[in-house]
Amino acid sequence: MTQDLERKAKKVIRKLLEHGYEAYMVGGCVRDKQLNRPVKDYDIATAAKPEQVQQLFQRTIPTGLQHGTVSVRMDDCLFEVTTFRTESGYEDFRHPTEVQFIDSLYEDLRRRDFTMNAMALDIDGHLIDPFDGVNDMKKNLLRCVGDANERFQEDALRMLRCIRFASQYGLEIENQTWLALLKQAPLLEHIAMERVRMELERMIAEAAPAHAVQLLEGSRLLDYVKQSLRLADLNQEKLSGDWSTLNDPLLKWAYLYLSMGVSAAETEQELRALTFSKQQVEQVRQVIAAAHELSRQLALEPNEDGLQQAWKLTVISYGQESIVGLHQILQASPGVLTELGVADKWSKSLITCGLTWLKDMPVHSLEELDLGGRELLARLSKPAGPWVSKVLAHLLRETALKRLANESDLLLAEAERFYESIIQQESGAHEHK
Numbered sequence: 001m002t003q004d005l006e007r008k009a010k011k012v013i014r015k016l017l018e019h020g021y022e023a024y025m026v027g028g029c030v031r032d033k034q035l036n037r038p039v040k041d042y043d044i045a046t047a048a049k050p051e052q053v054q055q056l057f058q059r060t061i062p063t064g065l066q067h068g069t070v071s072v073r074m075d076d077c078l079f080e081v082t083t084f085r086t087e088s089g090y091e092d093f094r095h096p097t098e099v100q101f102i103d104s105l106y107e108d109l110r111r112r113d114f115t116m117n118a119m120a121l122d123i124d125g126h127l128i129d130p131f132d133g134v135n136d137m138k139k140n141l142l143r144c145v146g147d148a149n150e151r152f153q154e155d156a157l158r159m160l161r162c163i164r165f166a167s168q169y170g171l172e173i174e175n176q177t178w179l180a181l182l183k184q185a186p187l188l189e190h191i192a193m194e195r196v197r198m199e200l201e202r203m204i205a206e207a208a209p210a211h212a213v214q215l216l217e218g219s220r221l222l223d224y225v226k227q228s229l230r231l232a233d234l235n236q237e238k239l240s241g242d243w244s245t246l247n248d249p250l251l252k253w254a255y256l257y258l259s260m261g262v263s264a265a266e267t268e269q270e271l272r273a274l275t276f277s278k279q280q281v282e283q284v285r286q287v288i289a290a291a292h293e294l295s296r297q298l299a300l301e302p303n304e305d306g307l308q309q310a311w312k313l314t315v316i317s318y319g320q321e322s323i324v325g326l327h328q329i330l331q332a333s334p335g336v337l338t339e340l341g342v343a344d345k346w347s348k349s350l351i352t353c354g355l356t357w358l359k360d361m362p363v364h365s366l367e368e369l370d371l372g373g374r375e376l377l378a379r380l381s382k383p384a385g386p387w388v389s390k391v392l393a394h395l396l397r398e399t400a401l402k403r404l405a406n407e408s409d410l411l412l413a414e415a416e417r418f419y420e421s422i423i424q425q426e427s428g429a430h431e432h433k
């Protein structure tokens with residue numbers, strides 16, 4: 001797949017060369033090839049101006065003409081072809097505020113972020129590495145090209161990229177680069193939260209998120225982003241267990257907020273500020289709300305039976321997906337609920353028995369009840385009202401806890417009894433008034 005992609009990228013380069021324009025593979029693809037890592041996409045830098053690229057290729061998309069980028073479709077693949085450029089002032093590396101096209105590959109590479117990202121490959125596979133990127137990679141060093149202060153001033157997001165690359169590739173940040181990062185950190189306030197989120201998402205999703213957290217904590221970068229974040233308080237020492245093994249990245253996010261004891265509502269607010277999608281926010285929020293519910297229920301009856309009951313009640317309130325997620329988090333980090341007041345011995349029992357208890361439940365949600373709302377209304381022949389959902393919630397609870405069999409006739413009898421008690425309670429409350 002990668003080879004095929006590379007072959008097509010070379011076709012693009014060859015065509016540019018045939019028409020007299022210098023062209024190279026640049027950026028992440030060169031770095032990843034040197035490291036024998038899979039290459040996701042091949043970016044091409046060329047001396048051809050955007051309109052010349054457009055003339056040369058049949059199928060192009062003007063991705064960012066003013067910044068010199070044209071996407072070229074070669075066979076079934078898209079390649080970003082960018083004219084050599086220098087820039088002053090960046091909103092984004094891809095969207096610098098002022099662009100000056102130039103003739104030299106060297107000048108183009110000179111303005112890139114890190115030495116390992118400032119290399120190029122020509123069509124014959126010769127490496128152009130003017131800033132010693134390969135050497136730095138051999139030494140496991142992440143270093144800015146030239147003056148690190150200038151590189152971070154050009155685009156403050158590069159500071160988060162620095163942490164992301166260091167954790168993703170297991171690199172040490174070179175001293176001058178680190179000092180510049182500490183100095184320029186306040187510039188992060190100019191960066192859109194969406195871009196911040198994209199970097200954080202990648203840091204957390206990667207295999208070594210603990211390293212990223214350690215660097216975030218050490219640099220205090222998150223103190224400076226546009227909106228204040230609880231995430232800035234992440235404390236490495238509190239993150240116990242091997243949470244990097246959680247396979248769903250969103251569970252890693254839930255884990256982080258749980259470990260800080262942040263409420264579901266506050267987490268929701270923060271993830272929204274970070275521009276996560278509604279669906280992502282909801283998935284994380286549910287897991288956190290489930291954990292809080294579990295701890296609240298357990299506090300009412302803090303013994304083995306109470307634990308099992310609390311677990312099952314949490315299932316019916318927050319669904320199986322959330323509880324399975326919570327179970328995975330517990331497995332990865334058994335101490336994660338300490339901030340919520342759940343003692344370690346209960347967490348251990350949940351890790352051992354949680355999934356068995358889940359399987360053991362005859363019903364997990366209203367859909368599994370042998371009596372639906374419509375049937376309940378028809379068979380009780382009472383006028384519809386808020387009592388319907390109260391009765392159904394009661395039936396679900398009783399069947400989930402195995403105090404009632406999931407059979408429609410039995411459910412109906414219990415529904416009738418419970419309905420009467422609601423009515424009595426309501427009329428009692430009425431008389432009281």
Ligand SMILES: Nc1ccn([C@@H]2O[C@H](COP(=O)(O)OP(=O)(O)OP(=O)(O)O)[C@@H](O)[C@H]2O)c(=O)n1
Nearest residue numbers: 027028029093111112113114117118155157158
């Ligand atoms: N703020 C930025 C962003 C990007 N780049 C340059 O643009 C290249 C491509 O950027 P991007 O596609 O964002 O990242 P990759 O380096 O390809 O790595 P990854 O895909 O893993 O993010 C980088 O290698 C780097 O040379 C930069 O100098 N400064």
